[in-house]
Amino acid sequence: MFKAFVKIAVLLSLTASMAFGYQAIRLNVSEGTYKERNDAFNGILEVDLEDAGFTPKDIHPKIEYYYKLFYGTKLLKDGKPNPQFKTDYVGNLDNLGFITISNEEWMRELLMKEPKLGSFAPLNYLIYKKKSEDKTYVGTLTPQAMLDIAEIKDAGVRAAFTEKIDALSDATDEGMGGEVEYVEIDKLPAKTLIEWEIPFDRGEDVLDAKFDFMEKFEKAFEAEEYIIAGKRDFAEYWVDNDLENDKYDAYWVYSLCHFTFSYTVFNVWEHPELGASAPCSMYMYLDKDSSTLKVGMPSVDNWAVFGKITDPKRLQFIKDMDSKIKEIMTSLGAKEI
Template sequence: MMNHKKILGIVLLVAVSISGLFAAESANTENTVKKSTIIYTIKGNAEETYYTMMDKPIKALGYRLPDPRKHVNQVYKEQYGSTTLEVLSFMTIVNDKKVKPLLEIDPKLAGFNPFNLVIYKHQGKDETVISHLTADAIIEMLGITDQKVITEYRKQMEELDALVAKTFPSAVVSHGTYEGAVENAMMHYEITFDRPEDLDDYIDEIQEKVDDTFTEKGYIMAGFFDYKQGKPDLLPSYDAFWTFSLCHFPYSYTVFDNEGAMPEVAVFAPCTMYMYIKKDTNTLVIGMPRLANWNRFFTMNNSKRMDFLNKLDKDIPATFLEIGAIEVK
C-alpha cells in the first residue's frame, strides 16, 4: 500500500503535467498562423469582369454598395501627377439584411461593415488582384466573442468568396497571414447629450458636426450608411445606427501608390466609423478601427508611411475629443 507522501507526490506531478499541457496549448494557439486576408490573383486585367460581378451577382447575395469608388488611381494621377497603378477601386459592401440581426447582439460588427472588396493592378504586371479581410481577422480586431455572431458572419464571407471563386475560376487563391493576438485594435468613445423631443434634431446636428470637423482637418467622408433607414422596426434595440466611411487622400496615396506601392493594404480603406444610440438613451456610442491595424497586418515598408500612420492614429482620437466625445477603455 502506498504511503500518503508518495500519493501526494503523484498527484502533484499529474497536476503540474496538466498545467504545463494547458500552458503549451495556450502558447501554441497564441502563435498559430492565422489568415488576415484572402487574395485572388487573376491573369491579365480583370477590371470589367469584376465590375460586372459587383452589379447583379453580388446584389443577389444581399450585398449593397453604398459608395463605390472606381478608378481611384486616376484621381491620384490627376491630383499628384503620377500613379504606379493601372487599376485601383474601393468597393465598400455590406450585407445589411444579414448583419442587422447580428448588430442586435454585438454592435461592434459595424466596425468593418461596410468593408472594402478591393481590386488593384500594378502597371507593368499582367495580373489583377481582388482581396478582402477574412471574417476571423475582423472578428478578432473587433473583439467579438458571441458564437452566433461569429458563425453567421463566417457564413456570409463564405458566400461572398464562393461568388468570387465562381466568377474567376482560374484565380490563384492565397492568404495574408499573421501570428499572435491582435490587441487594442479599436477606438471607443461616447457622447452624452440632452435628448430633444425630436431625436432627429440631435442626429442631424451631430452628423453635420462630425462631417465638418473631420473635413476641416483634411479628411474625406467617402461614404455614409444608415442601418435604420428611417424605419423604427429596423434594429429595434437602437434609436439610430449609422456609419461614416473615413478617408484621408494624401495618406491613402502615400500608402497605396507611388514607389513601393502597397495597394494590398486598401482592404482597410476607407475606415468605417460607426455611431449608434441605444433605444431610449441619451448616449451616442462611437467606434472605429485603429490605423495601427494596417501596420499590424502588413508592416509599412518605409518610414514615411509609418510616420503618416502614427500621425493620423493620434489625430483621429484628438478629433473625437474635439467633437465632445469621451474615450471609453
C-alpha cells in the same frame, strides 16, 4: 470543376497557414488584360454580389486616376498651378477600386447582438492591379480578421457573418477565376479597436439632434482633409422597411478616407492590399432612451501589422493618422474608452 479546384486551393492554403500564421487578407489573383479583368469584376458587382447577399452602397472606381489628377498634374483645368502637385509623384497602379458593401436586412440581427460589428458594416470589397505585373487582385479582409478586430465574441454572430463572407469569396472566385492567396501575419495588434463615448443632447426630437451632430462631425473631419466616402444609416433603413428595432434610437456608419494617406500607403509605398481596410468604417449608435452616443472604428495600427511595416518614419506616419482622428473626436466632446 473550377469551383472544386478553388476549394482545394483554399483548403491547401488554410492548411499551410496553420503552420505559418494568421490569415488577415484573402485575395483572388487572376491574370489577364486590364479590360477583361475589370469587366469580370463589374460582372460580379452587377449580378453576383447581390446573389451573395450584399449590396454596394458607394462605388469608388479608378482611384489611381484621381491620385494622378490630384498629385501628378502640374496645372488645373483652368490653367492655374495645382497647389497639390507633388514633384516626387509616383504612379504604381493601373487599377484601384473600393466598393463599400453590406446588407441592412441580415446585418440587423447581428448588430442587435454585437454593435461593434459596425466596424465592417460596410466592409470594403477591393480591386487593384500594379503596373509592375499582369495580375489583378480582388478580395477583403478575412472574416476571422474582421471579427477579431471588432472584438466579436458571440459564436452565433461569428458563424453567421463568416457564412456571408464565404459566399462573397465564392462569388469572387467564380467571377474572377485565378487562385487564392492570403496575406498572413503573426498576430493582430494588442489594441485593434478605438472606442469613444460622447454626451448626447437628445433635445425635443432625437432625430433632429442626430442630424445636428452629423453636420458637426462631417464639417470637423472635412476641415482636416478627410473625405466622407459613404454613409449607411441602418436604423433609418430598418424603420423605412418595417424591420423590428427595439434596441437603438440611432445606428449609422461612416466610411472615412484621407486621400493623401491612402495615396501614400497604396501607391507610393506599394501596399495596395491594405486597401482591404479602407475606407475606414466608423460606427455610431444611440441605445434606446440613452444620452450617450457610442462610437468605434478599427485602429489604423492594424494597417502596419497587415503590411509588415517596420520603418520608423512609416510607422509614425500611420500612428499620426490615429492621433489626428482622436484629436478631431476629442474636439467633438468624445472621451476615449
